[in-house]
Amino acid sequence: MIPKIRWWKLKEPECRDTFIKSILVKLGTWDYEELDEGWERNSSILKIVVREALGMSTGTGPRDKEAWWWSxxxxxxxxxxxxxxxxxxxxxxxxxxxxxxxxxxxxxxxxxxxxxxxxxxxxxxxxxxxxxxxxxx
The missing domain is CATH 1.20.58 (Methane Monooxygenase Hydroxylase; Chain G, domain 1)
Structure with missing residues (x-):
């Protein structure tokens, strides 16, 4: 499996607040000459903030599928x-x-x-x- 962003953590108020505050601080105001430049900058900022605020999964699937019989x-x-x-x-x-x-x-x-x-x-x-x-x- 590929590591994925833990989007489900947005349901937790603390994570959601951290995420929103980080986005607002990092993005600032939208005053770019070129639209493409603004989108590209914001896209990279969003990716960084999302990873910091929500974290990434390990990329592994469920464990112990056949471990129920172990002593x-x-x-x-x-x-x-x-x-x-x-x-x-x-x-x-x-x-x-x-x-x-x-x-x-x-x-x-x-x-x-x-x-x-x-x-x-x-x-x-x-x-x-x-x-x-x-x-x-």
């Missing part, structure tokens, strides 16, 4: 990983980077083990069903 332990590991990543993105220190990397590695291993365990259980169930069907016929 509480794995879900907690994923939560810790996301928090570590967020902290690294915000602070950007080497310590946070290293922590994020280690937590990500641990979570990856836990998810892989969980998937393997679930696949094994599913295969056992399918095998049992297949054997039962063979006995019935």
């Amino acid at each position: 509480n332990y794995v879900q907690e590991k994923i939560k810790i990983k996301r928090n570590a990543k967020k902290r690294h993105d915000e602070a950007g220190t080497e310590e946070d980077k290293e922590r994020s990397r280690l937590v990500k590695k641990e979570a990856k291993v836990d998810v892989a083990q969980s998937k393997q365990r679930i696949r094994g259980e599913a295969e056992e169930m399918e095998g049992g069903i297949g054997e039962q069907r063979a006995k019935d016929h």
Whole structure:
């Protein structure tokens, strides 16, 4: 996905007020010789103000579409990983980077083990069903 402007934030009074005030301050009055020059200037100002006041989405879609079956332990590991990543993105220190990397590695291993365990259980169930069907016929 492509990052998008968070237009829905205009519903929040605080964001809306910030947006309006910023627009009024930055645009000033319309006294341009050339109409094209005015439109171009205002267009670039609007883009900048909108990004500042409303922010941009991350460009990622919904998460956890198939994570509902994970154990509480794995879900907690994923939560810790996301928090570590967020902290690294915000602070950007080497310590946070290293922590994020280690937590990500641990979570990856836990998810892989969980998937393997679930696949094994599913295969056992399918095998049992297949054997039962063979006995019935």
